[in-house]
Amino acid sequence: MSLAFPIQAKLKDGSPVQLVLAGRRDIEPLRALYRIIVDEGTSYPHDRFPDHDDFLDYWFRGKTTVAAYVPDGEGASTMAGAFYLKPNWPGRARQVANAGFIVAPEWRKKGLGWLLGATMLEYARQLGYRSVLFNLVFSDNVHARRLWERLGFKELAVIPGAVRKNDGTYQDAVIMFQSLR
Numbered sequence: 001m002s003l004a005f006p007i008q009a010k011l012k013d014g015s016p017v018q019l020v021l022a023g024r025r026d027i028e029p030l031r032a033l034y035r036i037i038v039d040e041g042t043s044y045p046h047d048r049f050p051d052h053d054d055f056l057d058y059w060f061r062g063k064t065t066v067a068a069y070v071p072d073g074e075g076a077s078t079m080a081g082a083f084y085l086k087p088n089w090p091g092r093a094r095q096v097a098n099a100g101f102i103v104a105p106e107w108r109k110k111g112l113g114w115l116l117g118a119t120m121l122e123y124a125r126q127l128g129y130r131s132v133l134f135n136l137v138f139s140d141n142v143h144a145r146r147l148w149e150r151l152g153f154k155e156l157a158v159i160p161g162a163v164r165k166n167d168g169t170y171q172d173a174v175i176m177f178q179s180l181r
């Protein structure tokens with residue numbers, strides 16, 4: 001069955017959520033959400049917020065970006081999460097996808113990460129990708145690692161001491177992979 005955006009779904013607490021293919025109007029909400037993630041410093045490599053161009057490169061240019069919106073209770077909606085999907089390499093290896101996920105702190109543990117991950121896998125298949133590779137899953141990010149394993153990813157390798165933590169010590173990073181065939 002092929003995915004057609006926007007996708008309507010419900011989170012574990014019954015909140016309705018809408019997944020949309022992101023465009024211009026989603027840039028500012030996504031920037032605000034990614035700022036929180038960079039400030040947390042526990043899941044993405046940026047140690048300071050990227051400038052406008054770097055942010056667009058990281059989240060939009062050459063990528064498929066999907067954003068999740070939930071009602072804000074005042075008749076509007078707020079971005080609760082997002083993912084990007086892109087070729088991990090160009091040319092002959094472009095059928096290996098790479099993806100990145102974020103969920104706003106107040107919307108975590110409600111099944112949105114799982115919904116975004118499952119949607120990414122289905123959409124990646126639909127776009128013709130043959131597999132998905134995560135290059136840099138922080139080893140301390142145990143909830144993400146468990147979530148990716150439950151979605152079918154296997155840990156391929158560990159990069160020792162790849163990531164500087166907020167306290168100045170280093171943690172490993174894990175490379176995770178899933179074939180879509």
Ligand SMILES: CC(C)(COP(=O)(O)OP(=O)(O)OC[C@H]1O[C@@H](n2cnc3c(N)ncnc32)[C@H](O)[C@@H]1OP(=O)(O)O)[C@@H](O)C(=O)NCCC(=O)NCCS
Nearest residue numbers: 043101102103107108109110111112113114137143144147
């Ligand atoms: C990782 C992340 C995307 C997960 O999103 P989420 O919406 O919380 O995911 P889910 O609600 O689908 O949770 C998946 C499972 O992990 C559990 N979980 C997630 N965060 C948890 C936490 N802080 N404490 C305890 N359990 C947690 C959930 O309960 C759920 O388990 P269950 O299905 O058995 O109940 C989100 O925490 C996040 O955005 N973190 C910061 C960015 C990040 O780490 N991105 C991934 C980089 S590899």
